[in-house]
Amino acid sequence: MAGQCFLVPRLESVSQEQFMEHLYPQRKPLVLEGIDLGTCTSKWTVDYLSQIGGRKEVKIHVAAVAQMDFISKNFVYRTLPFGKLVQRAAEEKHKEFFISEDEKYYLRSLGEDPRKDVADIRKQFPLLEGDIKFPKFFKEEQFFSSVFRISSPGLQLWTHYDVMDNLLIQVTGKKRVVLFSPRDAQYLYLSGTKSEVLNVDNPDLAKYPLFSKARRYECSLKAGDVLFIPALWFHNVISEEFGVGVNVFWKHLPSECYDKTDTYGNKDPTAASRAAQILDRALKTLAELPEEYRDFYARRMVLHIQDKAYSKNFE
Numbered sequence: 631m632a633g634q635c636f637l638v639p640r641l642e643s644v645s646q647e648q649f650m651e652h653l654y655p656q657r658k659p660l661v662l663e664g665i666d667l668g669t670c671t672s673k674w675t676v677d678y679l680s681q682i683g684g685r686k687e688v689k690i691h692v693a694a695v696a697q698m699d700f701i702s703k704n705f706v707y708r709t710l711p712f713g714k715l716v717q718r719a720a721e722e723k724h725k726e727f728f729i730s731e732d733e734k735y736y737l738r739s740l741g742e743d744p745r746k747d748v749a750d751i752r753k754q755f756p757l758l759e760g761d762i763k764f765p766k767f768f769k770e771e772q773f774f775s776s777v778f779r780i781s782s783p784g785l786q787l788w789t790h791y792d793v794m795d796n797l798l799i800q801v802t803g804k805k806r807v808v809l810f811s812p813r814d815a816q817y818l819y820l821s822g823t824k825s826e827v828l829n830v831d832n833p834d835l836a837k838y839p840l841f842s843k844a845r846r847y848e849c850s851l852k853a854g855d856v857l858f859i860p861a862l863w864f865h866n867v868i869s870e871e872f873g874v875g876v877n878v879f880w881k882h883l884p885s886e887c888y889d890k891t892d893t894y895g896n897k898d899p900t901a902a903s904r905a906a907q908i909l910d911r912a913l914k915t916l917a918e919l920p921e922e923y924r925d926f927y928a929r930r931m932v933l934h935i936q937d938k939a940y941s942k943n944f945e
């Protein structure tokens with residue numbers, strides 16, 4: 631049986647106050663329409679972006695197939711000048727290519743030194759900065775990064791979560807986003823921050839039977855729409871057309887909760903990583919027991935965790 635499906639609510643011209651006081655605290659995805667994003671929605675054509683963004687080298691994901699899979703790594707990393715990337719991502723068939731004439735591209739822009747710096751399009755693409763306004767839905771000191779997201783038509787991006795709150799601004803093109811609540815993590819076959827279930831529209835239920843229990847949230851984004859993706863919500867993104875997006879990540883928790891070495895916004899908060907390490911030590915200790923006893927005490931530990939750490943406030 632297919633799991634439940636919900637449409638992500640769409641709201642028109644939400645004010646800063648309405649978002650921050652009433653919508654944000656609910657921590658559910660929302661599509662915001664009619665937000666003032668500046669001139670980017672009309673200005674950012676392929677020609678304009680390739681001229682203005684120009685020669686800056688960007689690292690891109692290139693795949694022979696439309697479904698990009700981070701777990702099996704069915705893509706390669708290559709470098710192109712930003713202008714070339716935009717032109718190639720906008721065309722279906724390529725005269726110049728790395729793998730094949732219908733290869734797909736995905737850009738997730740990075741900081742100057744990706745190991746140390748976070749992406750901020752205001753720094754890496756200063757000539758484009760004036761064209762886009764980020765919604766002022768959080769305090770300046772909570773800002774983490776702003777990231778270009780440019781994809782070929784048809785591209786599907788793996789299911790994953792990020793640890794920051796996120797406004798995904800669809801500047802041009804159409805995409806479909808499928809989301810799952812963090813509360814349904816047990817049905818998503820996780821490998822780190824990614825889910826093994828990439829083909830969310832036609833999942834292999836023989837391999838992933840529990841996936842049918844996951845409640846699915848879905849929305850379609852068109853140029854000018856902004857999707858609020860709360861931290862920890864899983865998302866899988868299907869670009870129905872060539873599209874340019876920018877997302878803004880910001881900190882929901884106090885700064886000191888986050889891993890200082892995280893430049894992508896996807897390293898778990900330090901308390902969660904420390905707890906996971908301690909659990910690994912507990913599991914090694916349990917392994918000292920024979921199977922029958924290990925199983926019994928492991929079940930008791932699961933019950934203890936459920937009793938002590940699961941929230942009683944969620945459905």
Ligand SMILES: O=C(O)CCC(=O)C(=O)O
Nearest residue numbers: 779792796798867875877
């Ligand atoms: O729209 C995209 O290309 C991916 C968006 C995404 O994963 C994000 O904003 O965190």
Ligand SMILES: [Fe+2]
Nearest residue numbers: 790791792865
């Ligand atoms: Fe993401």
